[in-house]
Amino acid sequence: MKILICLSNVPDTTTKIKLAGDNSAVEKAGVQWIINPWDELALTRALELKEASGGAITSVTVVTVGGADVEPTMRKGLAIGADDAIRIDAEPKDAYYVAAQIAEVAKDFDIVMTGIESSDYNSSAVGGMLSEFLNVPSVSSVSKMEIEGGDINVTREIDGGSEIVNVATPFVAIVQKGITKEPRIPAMRGIMMARKKPLNVVAAAEVEALTEFVSYELPAAKAACKMVDAENVSELVSLLKNEAKVL
Amino acid sequence: MDFNLSEEQIMIRQAARDYAERELIQDVLERDEKGIYPTQHIQNIAELGFMGMMVDEQYDGGGMDTVSYVLAIEEFSKIDAAVSVIMSVQNSLVCYGINKYGTDEQKEKYLKPLARGEKVGAFLLSEPEAGSDATSQSTTAIEMDDHYLLNGTKNWITSANYGSIYLVVAQTDAEKTHHGINVFIVEKDSPGISLGPKEDKMGMRSSDTHSVMFTDVKVPKENRIGEDGFGFKFAMKTLEAGRIGIAAQATGIAAGALDRAIQYSKERKTFGKPIGHHQAIAFKLADMKVKIEAARNFVLKAAWLKDNDRPFGVAGAMAKQYAADMAMEVTTEAVQIFGGYGYVKEYHVERLMREAKLTQIYEGTSEIQKIVISRDLLRD
DSSP, X not given: OEEEEEOOEEEOXXXXXXXOTTSSSBOXXXXXXXXXXXXXXHHHHHHHHHHHTTTSSOEEEEEEESOGGGHHHHHHHHXXXXXXXXXXESOOOSHHHHHHHHHHHHTTOSEEEEESSOTTTOOOOHHXXXXXXXXXXXXXXXXXXXXXXXXXXXXXXXXXXXXXXXXXXXXXXXXXXXXXXXXXXXXXXXXXXXXXXXXXXEEOOOOOOSOXXXXXXXXXXXXXXXXXXXXXXXXXXXXXXXXXXXX | OOOOOOHHHHHHHHHHHHHIIIIXXXXXXXXXXXXXXXXXXXXXXXXXXXXXXXXXXXXTSOOOOHHHHXXXXXXXXXXXXXXXXXXXXXXXXIIHHHHHHOOHHHIIIIIHHHHTTSSOEEEEOOBTTBSSXXXXXXXXXXXXXXXXXXXXXXXXXXXXXXXXXXXXXXXSXXXXXXXXXXXXXXXXXXXXXXXXXOOOOSSOTTSOEEEEEEEEEEEEGGGBOSSTTOHHHHHXXXXXXXXXXXXXXXXXXXXXXHHHHHHHHHHOEETTEEGXXXXXXXXXXXXXXXXXXXXXXXXXXXHHHHHTTOOOHHHHHHHHHHHHHHHHHHHHHHHHHHGGGGGSGGGSHHHHHHHHHHHTTSXXXXXXXXXXXXXXXXXX
């Protein structure tokens, strides 16, 4: 059994986002890039499953759509323990474009795992689209995944509880927090090995993006917090009415 | 000149940061308060490869360079310098010494388990009457038929209790003064070794520090490192490398204090605005940042020299003296920024200040570093 993990290359979650002069793009200079946190959890879980599988899971591969600048992030995936990596040589344009590109290489895998969203664009779309392209089932909001023998059970979060789904391969698992405790920290040996593992670059497929980013806008600066004395209810009401205009 | 870190170095720094921020932070206050040894953490960082980072790969080490090592030490020290001192003694004194000067047999037998982190090492140089003055060793090792007989007392030994492989410096021939000093690999469970009580230290309380007494301890001859009389040089060379690690530790302690001070300066308000908006505090933060960055550059330069097989003794001494004194200043300022909150344990900065103090004392006091630096300046 072979597992494919879709890794998105995203700015570190503490990055102070700046926009390029004409608001047409996010400024990349000075940004520290990381593996999308949900994807990192998916990779960690896949490695745990592989280690516990007694050889039934033969490989864990990571795939990223991006230029050569995403390779350090991919090698982090290899350092954590993935066996090999595939970089699809194209700038990701939108979720449809990314899903279509990944679909080209995902056909050979039994389980494809994606994070539930990426922490940059948060469109939560690639996993579902990918399963459509592949014409295989997808299970979303996966918070647990167990494989025993050939039996795969995934737990997904639903309103007010969770449900356990028994699923046959091939399928796409769209995972969220809870899939594993913490992302795995790469060990020294893994870091040393990362450059020696295969990182295959494949040409992009001919795909048209369906959407276009027109411009970006930063959220409005947070307004200062006004403190009102607990005894002074009339001031609070007055502020809510006249200043915040919510009453 | 290239100030870029390699991809691997960045990954190592991040791995250390992740472990420290995720795991060490959980129980650092309790371990400090109660003086609990970080057994599980040492095991965990060993599994990640941090306990034998710079040892050659053929001896089960990580094969990493000194730059990677100081980056990792700094990250651990931001959160917990007690863990980083155990790591520092292991890597830059014990493993470094055996890796560089040991025989293949010694490396097979002792370096491999150390590099894998299955065993923890200790470096036994200081004595009740010989700290900075390492030439006046009163511990003796008398040469017998097939072994040396070791007698004496060593003081201030990090990892004395939890460590199991000792590097012991002893006088084998008093007449030859420092040319009559040797260093031996001694297994802690050898008959005749006893420990003093655990020292009740001001800081780094989670690491175990004891005095160690040797009474007629037999040490196999093959456990001597290097030629007869190599011990003093071994100790000086090893300490040269060790200083870089402690300089990195001091930098990390200071950087950890600054991180906390910045956070606090944004949250704490006086006179209607965050204290960071008062110039008195803002300038303190700026001064702290400048000093930390200067120390970090010192440390990286010394590490780079070592990695490039250039002399690094003076660079290491400058790094350690500056970083240690700087850490004391910066952590003291951090406590000042926190005011009363800085003086209680919950906010960490008083602990960092206690930890900083030790960096001025061990592995060569700041004054000893100035001797090293000034002698080099005045040498004809």
